[in-house]
Amino acid sequence: MSNNKSEYLINRHDNQYEVVIGLEVHAQVTSESKLFSTSATKFGAEPNTQVSLVDAAFPGMLPVINEYCVKQAIKTGIGLKAKINNRSVFDRKNYFYADLPQGYQISQFKDPIVGEGKVILDMPDGQKEVGIERLHLEQDAGKSIHDLDPKNTFVDLNRSGVALMEIVSKPDLRSPDEVNAYIKKLRSIMRYLGTCDGNMQEGSLRADVNVSVRKKGSKDLGTRCEIKNVNSIKFMQMAIEYEANRQVDLIEDGQTIDQETRLFDTKKNETRSMRSKEDAHDYRYFPDPDLLPLEVSDDFIEKLKSEIPELPDEKKKRFIEKFKLSPYEANILVSDIETSNYFENVIKKSDVKLATNWIIGELFAALNEKNLEITESPISAGNLSKLINLIKDGTISGKIAKTVFEQMMKGDKDPKKIVEEKGLKQESDPKALEALIDKVIDDNRDKATEYKAGKVKLFGFFVGQVMKVSGGKANPQLVNEILKKKL
Amino acid sequence: MSDITKQSLSELVENIKSKKLSSSEVTEAFVERSDKSKELNTYITEDYANALNKAKRFDEKPNLDLKLPGIPIAVKDLFCTRDLRTTAGSKILNNFVPTYESTVTQNIWNEGAILMGKLNCDEFAMGSSNETSFFGNVQNPIDNNLVPGGSSGGSSSAVAAQLTPITIGTDTGGSIRQPASFTGTVGLKPTYGSCSRYGIVAFASSLDQAGPMAQNVKDCALLQEVISTYDEKDSTSIDFKRNEYSKELTKDIKGKKIGIPKEYRVDGMPKEIEDLWKKGIEYAKDCGAEIKDISLPHTNYALPTYYIVAPAEASSNLARYDGVKYGFRADGENLIDMYEKTRSEGFGAEVQRRIMIGTYVLSSGYYDAYYLKAQKVRKLIKNDFDEAYKKVDAILTPSTPSSAFKIGEKTNDPVSMYLNDIFTVPVNLAGLPGISIPAGHDAKGYPLGLQIIGKAFDEQNILNIAYAMEEKINFKNNITDWWIK
Numbered sequence: 001m002s003n004n005k006s007e008y009l010i011n012r013h014d015n016q017y018e019v020v021i022g023l024e025v026h027a028q029v030t031s032e033s034k035l036f037s038t039s040a041t042k043f044g045a046e047p048n049t050q051v052s053l054v055d056a057a058f059p060g061m062l063p064v065i066n067e068y069c070v071k072q073a074i075k076t077g078i079g080l081k082a083k084i085n086n087r088s089v090f091d092r093k094n095y096f097y098a099d100l101p102q103g104y105q106i107s108q109f110k111d112p113i114v115g116e117g118k119v120i121l122d123m124p125d126g127q128k129e130v131g132i133e134r135l136h137l138e139q140d141a142g143k144s145i146h147d148l149d150p151k152n153t154f155v156d157l158n159r160s161g162v163a164l165m166e167i168v169s170k171p172d173l174r175s176p177d178e179v180n181a182y183i184k185k186l187r188s189i190m191r192y193l194g195t196c197d198g199n200m201q202e203g204s205l206r207a208d209v210n211v212s213v214r215k216k217g218s219k220d221l222g223t224r225c226e227i228k229n230v231n232s233i234k235f236m237q238m239a240i241e242y243e244a245n246r247q248v249d250l251i252e253d254g255q256t257i258d259q260e261t262r263l264f265d266t267k268k269n270e271t272r273s274m275r276s277k278e279d280a281h282d283y284r285y286f287p288d289p290d291l292l293p294l295e296v297s298d299d300f301i302e303k304l305k306s307e308i309p310e311l312p313d314e315k316k317k318r319f320i321e322k323f324k325l326s327p328y329e330a331n332i333l334v335s336d337i338e339t340s341n342y343f344e345n346v347i348k349k350s351d352v353k354l355a356t357n358w359i360i361g362e363l364f365a366a367l368n369e370k371n372l373e374i375t376e377s378p379i380s381a382g383n384l385s386k387l388i389n390l391i392k393d394g395t396i397s398g399k400i401a402k403t404v405f406e407q408m409m410k411g412d413k414d415p416k417k418i419v420e421e422k423g424l425k426q427e428s429d430p431k432a433l434e435a436l437i438d439k440v441i442d443d444n445r446d447k448a449t450e451y452k453a454g455k456v457k458l459f460g461f462f463v464g465q466v467m468k469v470s471g472g473k474a475n476p477q478l479v480n481e482i483l484k485k486k487l
Numbered sequence: 488m489s490d491i492t493k494q495s496l497s498e499l500v501e502n503i504k505s506k507k508l509s510s511s512e513v514t515e516a517f518v519e520r521s522d523k524s525k526e527l528n529t530y531i532t533e534d535y536a537n538a539l540n541k542a543k544r545f546d547e548k549p550n551l552d553l554k555l556p557g558i559p560i561a562v563k564d565l566f567c568t569r570d571l572r573t574t575a576g577s578k579i580l581n582n583f584v585p586t587y588e589s590t591v592t593q594n595i596w597n598e599g600a601i602l603m604g605k606l607n608c609d610e611f612a613m614g615s616s617n618e619t620s621f622f623g624n625v626q627n628p629i630d631n632n633l634v635p636g637g638s639s640g641g642s643s644s645a646v647a648a649q650l651t652p653i654t655i656g657t658d659t660g661g662s663i664r665q666p667a668s669f670t671g672t673v674g675l676k677p678t679y680g681s682c683s684r685y686g687i688v689a690f691a692s693s694l695d696q697a698g699p700m701a702q703n704v705k706d707c708a709l710l711q712e713v714i715s716t717y718d719e720k721d722s723t724s725i726d727f728k729r730n731e732y733s734k735e736l737t738k739d740i741k742g743k744k745i746g747i748p749k750e751y752r753v754d755g756m757p758k759e760i761e762d763l764w765k766k767g768i769e770y771a772k773d774c775g776a777e778i779k780d781i782s783l784p785h786t787n788y789a790l791p792t793y794y795i796v797a798p799a800e801a802s803s804n805l806a807r808y809d810g811v812k813y814g815f816r817a818d819g820e821n822l823i824d825m826y827e828k829t830r831s832e833g834f835g836a837e838v839q840r841r842i843m844i845g846t847y848v849l850s851s852g853y854y855d856a857y858y859l860k861a862q863k864v865r866k867l868i869k870n871d872f873d874e875a876y877k878k879v880d881a882i883l884t885p886s887t888p889s890s891a892f893k894i895g896e897k898t899n900d901p902v903s904m905y906l907n908d909i910f911t912v913p914v915n916l917a918g919l920p921g922i923s924i925p926a927g928h929d930a931k932g933y934p935l936g937l938q939i940i941g942k943a944f945d946e947q948n949i950l951n952i953a954y955a956m957e958e959k960i961n962f963k964n965n966i967t968d969w970w971i972k
Contacts (some may be wrong), residue, residue, distance in 0.1 A: 053587060057807040059580065060567045060686040061588060062721050092803050094849070098822055153822070258569070277950035286858060289692035289800050291722050386912020 009177030016216040019244040022171035027196040028204040035163035036063030047156035055161040057101035069163040099142035113137035121181040124263025131170035176237035223257040239264040345381035350388040387415040429474040491516035492649040510557025514542035517794030521650040526970035531602040553599030559574035561651040564605035567686040574687040576610040576620040579833030591684025607641030616908040619837040636666025643670040661911025664923035667884035668936025671964035673927040680725030689804040691797040699936035709733035738955040741775035746879035750786035774955040783871040789913040795861035802845025869917040884937035886923040925962040
């Protein structure tokens with residue numbers, strides 16, 4: 001039995017319950033055009049301006065697969081260490097809705113393009129592997145807008161036909177924190193690959209969350225409920241917490257859980273029944289006769305494999321081995337492709353240890369404070385690298401560097417210029433320092449005598465005085481050396 | 488001028504190329520005859536004024552290198568035509584005007600042809616008598632009150648009555664070959680993937696094929712040559728080397744092996760059909776072909792298989808007609824109510840019947856027993872043909888189990904209506920090319936057709952066999968213009 005500190009359990013009376021979670025993530029494929037048409041996919045366009053005859057399901061219109069989207073799905077599969085299927089089939093999922101022009105969604109049901117894979121999570125108490133069941137390609141529906149008119153619903157078909165990857169995990173997740181880590185890792189991998197921008201505000205990433213509970217130690221799965229279409233990690237965590245507790249309460253109350261689809265109400269922070277298993281749609285899946293089975297050769301897959309960039313797990317390993325970073329540091333630096341790119345740009349010309357500390361410490365804090373992404377950082381990687389080199393070659397002290405850094409945050413400026421303009425250059429001339437030190441010893445004769453008599457603690461006092469007199473610019477290392485000699 | 492409409496397509500093309508006739512003269516003649524033939528109800532939408540204008544423009548700057556120079560053509564109303572109403576014979580598309588052109592019709596216009604109008608058909612091509620059309624029955628020019636076959640009934644009637652020199656239809660289970668047989672005309676269903684489905688209102692996607700309908704085999708070959716192109720807009724279009732069918736047409740079929748499938752001798756087949764078939768065998772022998780008995784053991788299962796697969800696909804293909812985006816919309820209390828009223832009022836009884844069948848066979852719990860089983864049987868039917876084609880080059884059968892019947896005769900008996908397609912349906916299920924040629928008359932003087940089925944992509948071979956046999960049969964259609972007052 002594990003005794004992980006982070007183990008997430010729900011306690012009721014004498015019973016402990018474990019939460020079992022599986023996710024169906026819908027990730028919008030990064031692509032200029034839609035899955036089966038040439039319409040644009042740009043977010044935020046005027047309603048119904050990115051709609052082709054195919055997207056609007058005009059009579060006689062036929063879908064033609066977008067090869068780029070297929071490549072994107074395969075790349076994502078490779079990133080998930082998954083089996084790529086040489087043959088997959090597009091099926092029709094039939095249901096009526098105003099924003100579904102065809103009256104069916106083209107999806108993959110029995111034979112998805114990507115099979116089993118895995119994702120590694122770095123949790124505070126170690127690594128955890130989450131199984132991937134499958135990844136398949138499907139079309140998005142349009143958008144119904146109910147609040148523009150009291151009587152009518154409006155439909156925007158810009159999203160109709162946009163390519164989505166549905167990534168289904170195994171029920172391997174056990175806590176809201178793991179869900180958080182899983183979504184972030186998935187997003188990180190896809191952003192490394194350039195297959196999904198992971199933008200949850202724009203709906204590029206959303207998930208259906210399957211939740212069940214069971215007594216701790218039990219191997220059987222409980223009856224699950226599916227919470228539909230949750231579009232932020234925070235809401236996923238809140239929904240899971242609410243739903244798990246609701247299910248535990250039902251069990252404790254001697255009731256059974258109905259398998260059903262539920263909605264998460266973000267305002268009331270609760271899940272509500274949407275439809276029961278009995279009311280579930282019969283989607284009448286069958287292979288789309290307008291499309292031939294999708295065949296991809298091993299050569300095609302191999303070629304895509306060769307185009308895959310270094311992914312977070314591999315990058316982390318390299319950072320630890322090559323740069324001697326701690327796993328903690330490596331994790332932070334690889335979590336996001338932009339951060340790791342920034343880091344690698346900084347260390348091209350400067351010290352790794354200093355760069356790591358400055359990025360994780362000062363830079364992240366400063367960006368956080370201003371609520372900026374690394375891509376929006378006022379300090380470019382090149383200039384941060386210059387700053388680090390100024391510390392490394394003794395031009396400025398670490399303390400002065402912080403002042404310079406603050407200046408740089410106000411507008412990306414060459415740190416050398418700031419140092420020159422503000423006269424912040426470190427004093428490293430031994431003769432000048434000696435003169436300074438002599439004066440400090442002279443001014444504090446009594447303390448010098450005490451020191452010589454054995455009160456060594458006073459050494460710090462002298463260092464402080466020298467720094468003060470120099471306006472913080474004296475090279476601390478040299479000050480130490482010279483002081484030792486002089487005293 | 489009165490004999491212009493009696494000319495075959497090949498003659499008209501020749502006369503226009505040699506400037507003996509202008510496009511305007513030809514177009515005027517067919518428009519005039521079409522206009523006098525309203526009684527047949529072949530047209531759903533006429534476009535005569537535009538056709539005459541186009542003909543005039545053609546004559547001003549005639550391009551005589553084209554294959555169909557200034558030839559007026561009316562087409563089945565299942566092909567979407569830019570700026571001209573396209574209804575699929577349904578109320579639900581009564582007001583639908585496409586902004587786009589089907590690939591097959593575009594191919595025809597690219598060769599210089601001129602659109603005269605849209606021809607009647609069974610609603611969404613579902614029918615064997617043209618009686619399911621929202622726009623009313625079509626008369627067979629052979630005799631008053633006789634069905635022209637279906638679903639391309641307007642097309643067969645128009646060609647037989649010489650309202651258009653040639654036309655195109657679509658064939659999902661026999662919808663070109665059966666009406667051709669009923670009207671004494673020639674109809675070819677090409678190999679699946681030969682003609683693009685882009686812009687054709689879909690009935691059953693895995694079976695639908697467009698094809699030519701004509702007065703003779705040569706015209707049929709010429710039109711097939713024009714309409715069959717590889718099209719990237721249709722994922723099921725096949726990129727194979729297409730012949731210039733009319734140029735390569737030959738009557739030399741000596742030594743060709745023609746199979747006679749014993750399973751096509753169905754119970755209760757009228758003697759005149761049996762006799763026609765025997766006569767066909769003799770004609771084929773006269774042409775130098777070698778006759779071989781073959782077996783297609785799963786033939787019996789073709790019709791039930793078809794009536795699972797086709798409605799299943801149709802139930803999904805027709806889901807888009809929901810009143811939301813285009814076409815007919817009935818007012819409703821809410822979305823569901825609007826859907827129900829739109830589709831109840833917009834679709835006719837036969838279409839609703841097939842949507843119901845299709846929805847049922849795809850339902851969870853029934854899918855394996857019906858749809859999946861049907862797909863397996865479909866494979867067996869295809870295997871039968873593959874086996875047979877190891878021994879023969881083509882297969883000869885009757886086109887239909889009877890001649891044309893009276894309007895209203897079978898409307899209350901869908902199963903007997905479905906039996907009309909018993910000889911044509913297996914060809915669609917196997918994706919093969921099949922041609923129906925007129926081969927004789929029954930006791931009432933109604934035409935009867937023979938069907939020649941070929942290997943996939945072997946249109947040239949069955950056109951050649953049809954061409955050779957056509958000469959021996961020397962069929963004459965007996966049309967009296969009874970409808971012209």
